[in-house]
Amino acid sequence: MTVSDADVLVRRQGRIGRITLQRPKAINALTLxxxxxxxxxxxxxxxxxxxxxxxxxxxxxxxFCAGADxxxxxxxxxxxxxxxxxxxxxxxxxxNARIAHYPKPYVALMDGVVMGGGVGLSxxxxxxxxxxxxxxxxxxxxxxxxxxxxGTYLLSRTPxxxxxxxxxxxxxxxxxxxxxxxxxxxxxxxxxxPALIDALTACDDxxxxxxxxxxxxxxxxxxxxxASADWILACHGADDVPAILAALRNHPDAGxxxxxxxxxxxxxxxxxxxxxxLRDGRRLGRLEPCLEQxxxxxxxxxxxxxxxxxxxxxxxxKDRTPSWQPAGPYSFPAVVPGLFD
Numbered sequence: 001m002t003v004s005d006a007d008v009l010v011r012r013q014g015r016i017g018r019i020t021l022q023r024p025k026a027i028n029a030l031t032l033x034x035x036x037x038x039x040x041x042x043x044x045x046x047x048x049x050x051x052x053x054x055x056x057x058x059x060x061x062x063x064f065c066a067g068a069d070x071x072x073x074x075x076x077x078x079x080x081x082x083x084x085x086x087x088x089x090x091x092x093x094x095x096n097a098r099i100a101h102y103p104k105p106y107v108a109l110m111d112g113v114v115m116g117g118g119v120g121l122s123x124x125x126x127x128x129x130x131x132x133x134x135x136x137x138x139x140x141x142x143x144x145x146x147x148x149x150x151g152t153y154l155l156s157r158t159p160x161x162x163x164x165x166x167x168x169x170x171x172x173x174x175x176x177x178x179x180x181x182x183x184x185x186x187x188x189x190x191x192x193x194p195a196l197i198d199a200l201t202a203c204d205d206x207x208x209x210x211x212x213x214x215x216x217x218x219x220x221x222x223x224x225x226x227a228s229a230d231w232i233l234a235c236h237g238a239d240d241v242p243a244i245l246a247a248l249r250n251h252p253d254a255g256x257x258x259x260x261x262x263x264x265x266x267x268x269x270x271x272x273x274x275x276x277x278l279r280d281g282r283r284l285g286r287l288e289p290c291l292e293q294x295x296x297x298x299x300x301x302x303x304x305x306x307x308x309x310x311x312x313x314x315x316x317x318k319d320r321t322p323s324w325q326p327a328g329p330y331s332f333p334a335v336v337p338g339l340f341d
Contacts (some may be wrong), residue, residue, distance in 0.1 A: 008037035009059075014201025015052040016107075017045040024060025029069040030117045032088045038121070039095050042102060053105035053209055055200060056121060057193075063135070064109065067116025068092070070143065074311040077302055086299050089148075092117060093291040096150050100124040100287050105209045107200065110134050110178070111190055120149025123183045124287070126206075127213060130175040131190040132221060136183060139170035141266040143310030144324075146274040148298050153290035156281030158182060160229055161236035167274050168236070168244065169262040176223030186213050187220035231256045239279055241271045267306045267324050273297055273339060280340075293340070300339045 009020040019041050021028035038056070045051040058064035068088065076084035099106055099121065108122035109129050114136040122128055130136070138147040138155065147155055147167040155163030158181040166173065166181070178184040188196055196216040203209045225232070235247035235256055241263070248260035263271065277297060281290050301307055305325050313322035 007031060007034045010037060010041045012051065013055075013197075015050065015203060016201050017041060017048075017051045017054045018197075019054065019056040021056075021058040021065055024058075024062065026069065027063045027066035027113050028058040028060070028118070029066050030092070030121075031069050031072065032091060035088075035091050035095055039091070039098065042095075042098060046103065051104065052204055053107060053127075053200065053206075054102070055107040055109065055197065056125075057109040057111070058118075061112070063113025063115075063118070063133075064111055065115070065118025065121060066113050067118050070311055071315055073302070074308055074315075078308060082299075082303060085302055089295060089298055092120060092149060093295055096120040096124050097288055097291060100150070102126070105206045107209065107213075109193060109197075110136065110184060111193065115172075116140060117149055119151065119154070119183070123154055124150060127186075127209060128184040129186050129188050129193075129196075129213065129217075130178050130184040130220070131188060131193070132175060133190050134175045134178060134184075135172045136174075136178045137170060137172035138167055139172075141168060141270040141274055142170050143314055144267045144270055144304065144306030144308075144322075145301050145310075146270055146277055146294070146297055148294040150287050150291055150294070152274075152277040152281035152294055153284075153287045154183060155181075156278050156290075160233040162225055162229065162232060164236040164244075164275070164278055165225075165232045165259065167278055168241070168266070168271055169259050170266060171259075171262060173225065174223060175220035177225040179220065180223060180225055186217040188213070188216050189218055192216050192218075228253070228255050232259075235259075239275065241268070241275055244275075267310060267322070268326060268328060269304065269306055269324070270301065273301065276340065297339055 007023050073085045106125035107127040108125040110122045111131045112133050138151045155167050175187045199212045231253045238244050248256045284290050309322050
């Protein structure tokens with residue numbers, strides 16, 4: 001069976017069901033229709049005994065998925081139809097939870113750029129493969145949102161304060177660091193992916209799939225986070241952003257100084273909300289309540305002026321000089337009352 005629309009290709013290949021995101025010029029940025037195609041394939045294959053696993057990848061050389069089509073979401077807000085953005089988020093989050101509990105192996109090839117919604121389509125899977133080209137990030141604090149698609153669950157479970165660091169800086173990481181943070185399982189060289197896919201088509205069960213991936217895997221190049229874990233832990237333990245910024249600025253490590261500069265340039269409201277949501281993520285302990293909270297937070301943040309300003313600065317004008325309202329760091333909940341109610 002092959003089902004194709006403009007942006008997603010769904011087909012059977014041997015014993016696996018394959019899903020390929022097909023918007024390479026946009027690094028496979030997600031639309032509601034794309035999410036519906038993925039969900040439809042998962043539903044169809046759930047009870048199909050001939051399909052032993054699902055594999056998802058992205059077309060093109062640039063990456064797996066850069067996340068949601070943010071320009072489209074911003075347009076819905078700008079034109080007075082925030083309900084369209086709400087519906088996208090609600091469907092996306094339900095799909096993230098579906099992936100996390102899918103009864104068959106769900107293999108995600110996280111090659112190239114993996115950001116935002118791309119993390120939601122991959123990091124909740126059961127077999128998560130990165131390559132030497134992987135660049136994974138949750139950069140939402142730079143556009144007036146927060147690390148969502150289950151990010152407050154995933155990043156709250158990383159060793160030490162690595163997740164807090166990634167969520168507040170929005171910086172990208174490579175294969176070894178993705179594995180260290182529990183966002184990926186195996187590294188496979190990009191030129192080995194075609195052979196891996198061919199081998200997976202003959203696998204009968206989860207054990208065979210794991211053995212097949214292990215056979216094609218190799219150690220990744222060393223990452224950066226392990227060497228920085230001590231100062232990240234020392235500086236990111238506070239429960240408000242000003243205290244974290246002060247700790248980073250006072251730390252002698254150059255990496256801490258760079259992190260402070262990155263955080264200071266991000267949206268102050270998003271930083272405060274993200275930090276609170278991460279701390280709540282540790283307490284909530286399960287994906288679904290984190291997604292429920294993220295939905296309330298994201299739909300609220302999209303209605304604030306910082307979201308449209310963040311999209312303007314990052315995507316439309318690309319001047320990288322957003323004018324945040326308010327402009328300085330603060331402790332939650334100084335100017336965001338009601339979001340967590």
